[in-house]
Amino acid sequence: MASKVFPLIEKEKIRQVTGLEMIPSENYVSSDVLKALGSILTNKYSEGFPGRRYYGGNEVIDEIENYAVDLAKKLFNVPVALVQSYSGSPANMAVTMAVCSPGDTVMGLALSSGGHLTHGANLSFSSIFYKAVNYNVGKDWKIDFEELEALALKHKPKLIWAGTTAYPYKLDYKKFRKIADKVGATLVADIAHIAGLIVGGVHESPAPFADIITTTTHKTLRGPRGAMVMVTERGLKKDPEIKSKIERAIIPGLQGGPHNHQTAAIAVSLEEALQPSFKKYAAQVAKNAAVLAKELDTTSEVHLVLMPLTSYGYGMGYQAQYALEEAGITVNKNTIPGEPASPFYPSGIRLGTPALTTRGMKEKDMIKIAGWIKRALEEIRGLDLPQEQDLRKDFLKETKKKLHTNKNLKIIRAEIKTFAEKFPVPGIN
Ligand SMILES: Cc1ncc(COP(=O)(O)O)c(C=O)c1O
Incomplete structure (x- = not known):
């Protein structure tokens, strides 16, 4: 029996071709990314990480995940990359769990100033399970670093998010770093929106300044829906255990088996981003x-x-x-x-x-x-x-x-x- 879904996909194709897609978090992936995403890799369970799986039969999956990790490390010039988070929000939750205990203070740009839900917005896990403090943009629509510093000194956050969802300006990571250092906070750059611009050299990389970097793979990076968590040299120095803490937050903390078809498609898109x-x-x-x-x-x-x-x-x-x-x-x-x-x-x-x-x-x-x-x-x-x-x-x-x-x-x-x-x-x- 032919599924009723396929005619609907054809209908959506017409919408995507005949209109102008201007939502800034959207993109069109390549045929190769689609091929990997629609592959038989979806059939396999692989709880755990390469070389440390709960299930058998993961030799090939290990090769694919290791390849994706190597490409991410090369592309963003970082020593650690994890590619299993299902999407951007769970990646951010994993990092928050790895860095903070419930009730600790996290700081992020307010939703109304262009920040993301997971950076401490009302109704998000980030303000339900943690004490969220929001900083804002000023009258010039740019991040108010004076306010950010005053709030950081007052509330002593464990984690500061440097990342945006609706912000038309570049970010100055050095300024974030200075403030994080003043209060001993872990600085996490969420580059979901601008990852492609960073790879392309249009935007400064946070790698020299942040401790941890999170990103979705499906926006400017032009990959499948998915996410990556990376740790910088600086982050490893600050906490040599941070990689295993984040791994544990991903599984068993938040997820079971990784989406191997998604991991493979991420690898294909990272190959493309390296061109x-x-x-x-x-x-x-x-x-x-x-x-x-x-x-x-x-x-x-x-x-x-x-x-x-x-x-x-x-x-x-x-x-x-x-x-x-x-x-x-x-x-x-x-x-x-x-x-x-x-x-x-x-x-x-x-x-x-x-x-x-x-x-x-x-x-x-x-x-x-x-x-x-x-x-x-x-x-x-x-x-x-x-x-x-x-x-x-x-x-x-x-x-x-x-x-x-x-x-x-x-x-x-x-x-x-x-x-x-x-x-x-x-x-x-
Ligand atoms: C800065 C930022 N972080 C995280 C996310 C969450 O990603 P997802 O929608 O894949 O959960 C988004 C999505 O819009 C985002 O803009």
Whole structure:
């Protein structure tokens, strides 16, 4: 019997080819990465680490995992790499478990300032089981290192996260290091968003400054969904036992058997990231983001643009996301620093260039795309979020319906389809 899933995959393929994927944490993997991910390696159980497995029959799996580890060490110039974490959040949880005891203090950038859930946000394990202290960005939208230092001196965190999810600027790891040293904290760089930019030489590497580095493999690095945890020379000196502590946190702490098909696909993507062509790709991602940002009247030093929508009206994040989706542009609503509306009904959108750049788009294409974005956003003028909280849900439902039948958005959608189809998507055409 043919599965009902395959026609749905075909439907999703059409969406991915005919639209513009601008969520900055997304990308298109190569056919080889897909091949490894869809392989028979998914059949095997391999609890443990290479040479130390609970189950038999892991000779080949050991070779694959060792190969992935060696590639990661080479790519990021670190002495230790672990590749089994299922995704970024469990990797961050493993590191927190390895460094801290429950109740210890962890510090990270606030969600509302562009930080990640796992760095101490409400409702995340990182604030449920640990004492979370958040630092923020200042009025210039950049990390406020004075506040960070004052909070660190006051709260004496065991772990400081240096990592971002919605932050359009480069990070100064040296500043983080100085503060971590003042309070004896372990400095963990979460490079999930910028790993590809680091490999490409666009962004400074945290390897000389951080003790531990975590990353997802599926964003700018352009691998399968997955994660890696790495320990630097400095981190090994600080705690020679840290590798085995992190291993124990991964298994038995958090996981059972590793996803071997995922490990293999990570290895393939790391091989690709070691090619000279990847450096060109990373440089183009940043060039594209800089042009896109300029066209949208803001700035970007990395792969993403945080666009405030305050000039379009009040609390316009949802409305913008809906309108752009109707036009064939996928973005996500996002809070902006000093959020004037509400964290639940934010006033900005977050856009990125990693996926578009994989399709071969360049600066001139970003100018066109910014034009479509601005045209689509004209359609949300007047659709301000109601001040009354109890009216908001129904208002947004109605707004979505209204935008779905908007003629101007349909015209833009057709133009974008014709444009997008000219750029191949790896693994699809
Ligand atoms: C900085 C950062 N760390 C960790 C993660 C978590 O990764 P995952 O979604 O794979 O759990 C993300 C995902 O957005 C991220 O941006």
